[in-house]
Structure formats: structure tokens, C-alpha cells
Amino acid sequence: MDFALSKSFFFLLSFAIFAVSTAEDVTAAETLATSPHHYAAVPPAQPPAHHHYHHHHAPKPAPVSPPTHLPVHPPAQPPSHNHHHHHVHVHPPVHPPVNNAPSHHLPPTKALAPGHEHHRDVRPLLPPAHSPSPMYPPKPRLLRSFISVQGVVYCKSCKYAGVDTLNGATPVAGASVKLICQNTKHPLVQTATTDNNGYFFINAPKAITSYAFHxxxxxxxxxxxxxxxKPSALHGGAAGAALKPQKSYIDANKLPFVLYSVGPFAFEPTCPHH
Structure with missing residues (x-):
């Protein structure tokens, strides 16, 4: 009875060992059949190390399987492509764009330099250096001329006595007028008398010219x-009036003159009180 049990137990143990060994051989064969390209990309001396890094299998079946599957898949581009797909899936694509970006930006920086030089060549053409000169013609040279003065003398109306107006005024004939110039050490005086219209005209001494009319x-x-x-203060008749230039002319003797005007002047009336 004991011998029969021992025999049965030994038979079951032998069958279990055979089943486990057969299962390991089948698993190794299937693994090599599904991924033969890994052994095709590497020389025969290195397949155990490469196969061990990716699949973590034992190196025992490696020498047996490659001869059976190598003729099926040619060692062309698929192994190298799958190798990069499994090993370098993230890092290699990141660095090439970073290294290539500066190379594309360098040419534009050099290309901008000629643009600035071209702009410098155009700038000197913009300012019109000679155009403003015609806008300012040379001033005509003033010729030295002699002086003549004209004006009119009135008598105010009693209605507007003391008022600076000529309303109702009448011209005074035979009134005297003085031209006084301080151009020399001693004042030069020239007098004139009004006509029936109260008009007077004075030629200054030849020592006085237009350069000193002021x-x-x-x-x-x-x-x-x-x-x-009584001389009135109207238009400076009492204290003296400045000369106001009117026009230039040539007299009968072909001499250049400048005509000035003053006034009109007026005398204050003496009116009876009512």
C-alpha cells in the first residue's frame, strides 16, 4: 500500500516537472517569435545584453532562437526605427528645435544693418539747405537822402476848446512852424509859414539827412x-512831434529826398464867456 502511494506520488511529480519545463520552452519561443527585430539590429555577440535591458528575460534561450527567426525579418530599417521609438521617444525631438532656433535668428540681425546704412544715406537729402535763402531777399540799401516835412495848422472851435478834436476847426494862414534837429553840437532850426489852407512845407538844412530823422x-x-x-497839445504841436516817413522822391535839382509828415496841429481859441 505504501509502495503504491509512493509510486503514484513520484509519477505526479515527474509529470509536473515535465509540464513546467514544456511551458517555459513554449513561452520563450513565443517571446522570440513576437519580437525578432531586436536581435536583428544588434550583432550576435550583444543580443543577450540588449534583450535583457528591454524585456527582462533570462539569457538562456537567446542563442537558440535567433537562427530560427532571423531569416523571417530582414535587418533593414524597421529595427533601427523601432529602436528609436522605444528608447528615444521624448528627449531627442526636444533638443534639435532649441539648437536650430538661434541659427534662424542670426541672419535677420545681420540683415538689419544695411537697412540703417541706407537710411543714413537718405537723411542728408531731406533737409532743403538752399530753399530758405530765396524766402529772405536781401534788404534794399537805404540811400542817404535829404529831409522835407509837411503838415497843416488849424484853429479850434470855441465849442471844442480844450478838447483833442478838430471838429469845427478852421485852417490858420500865416502861422509859423519850427523844425528843430539835434544832430549836431548846436540845434539846427528851420522855420516855415502856412498858406491860406494852413499847409506848410519845410526843407531841412542839408546837414540833416534821412539817417538822422529821428x-x-x-x-x-x-x-x-x-x-x-495858444499852441494846443493835439498831436504834439506844443511840445514837438516826431517825424513820420511818407515817401521818397527826387526834387527839381535831381536830389534825393524823403518826405515826412506831422500833425495836424491846432491853436486853442480865446472865447468870451456867456
Whole structure:
């Protein structure tokens, strides 16, 4: 009885060992059949190390399987492509764009330099250096001329006595007018008398020219009318009026003159009180 049990147990143990050994051989064969390309990409001396890094299988069946599967799959491009697919899936694509980016940006920086040089060549052409000169023609040279002065003398109306107006005024004939110039060490005085319209015209001494007209003034002298003989301050007749240039002309003797004007002047009336 004991011998029969021992025999049965030995038989079952032998069958289990055979089944396990057969299963390992089948598993190794299937593994090599599904991934033969890994052994095709590497020389025969290195397949155990390469197969061990990816699949973590024992190196025992490696020498047996490659001869059976190598003729099936040619060692061309698929092994190298699958090798990079499994090993370098993330890192290699990241670095090439980073290294290539600076190379594309360098040419534009060099290309901008000629643009600035071209702009510098255009800038000197923009400012019109000679155009403003015609806008400012040379001033005409003033010729030295002699001086003549004109004006009119009135007598104010009693209605507007003391008021700076000529309303109702009448011209005074025979009134004297003085032209006084301070151009020399001693003042130069030239007098004139009004006509029936109260108009007077004075030629200054030849020592006085247009270059010194601002040093001359005209003021009232005397009036032939006793009832209207007080010089009025109207237009500077009492203290002296500055000369105002009017025009240039040539007299009968072919001499250049500048005509100035003053006034009109007026005398204050002496009116009876009512």
C-alpha cells in the first residue's frame, strides 16, 4: 500500500516537472517569435545584453532562437526605427528645435544693418539747405537822402476848446512852424509859414539827412490870429512831434529826398464867456 502511494506520488511529480519545463520552452519561443527585430539590429555577440535591458528575460534561450527567426525579418530599417521609438521617444525631438532656433535668428540681425546704412544715406537729402535763402531777399540799401516835412495848422472851435478834436476847426494862414534837429553840437532850426489852407512845407538844412530823422521834431510857433494863438497839445504841436516817413522822391535839382509828415496841429481859441 505504501509502495503504491509512493509510486503514484513520484509519477505526479515527474509529470509536473515535465509540464513546467514544456511551458517555459513554449513561452520563450513565443517571446522570440513576437519580437525578432531586436536581435536583428544588434550583432550576435550583444543580443543577450540588449534583450535583457528591454524585456527582462533570462539569457538562456537567446542563442537558440535567433537562427530560427532571423531569416523571417530582414535587418533593414524597421529595427533601427523601432529602436528609436522605444528608447528615444521624448528627449531627442526636444533638443534639435532649441539648437536650430538661434541659427534662424542670426541672419535677420545681420540683415538689419544695411537697412540703417541706407537710411543714413537718405537723411542728408531731406533737409532743403538752399530753399530758405530765396524766402529772405536781401534788404534794399537805404540811400542817404535829404529831409522835407509837411503838415497843416488849424484853429479850434470855441465849442471844442480844450478838447483833442478838430471838429469845427478852421485852417490858420500865416502861422509859423519850427523844425528843430539835434544832430549836431548846436540845434539846427528851420522855420516855415502856412498858406491860406494852413499847409506848410519845410526843407531841412542839408546837414540833416534821412539817417538822422529821428533826432528831429516839429512844433508850433506863433499865430497871426490874436484870438487863437495858444499852441494846443493835439498831436504834439506844443511840445514837438516826431517825424513820420511818407515817401521818397527826387526834387527839381535831381536830389534825393524823403518826405515826412506831422500833425495836424491846432491853436486853442480865446472865447468870451456867456
Amino acid at each position: 533826432k528831429c521834431k516839429v512844433l508850433l510857433g506863433s499865430s497871426p490870429v490874436a484870438a487863437c494863438s
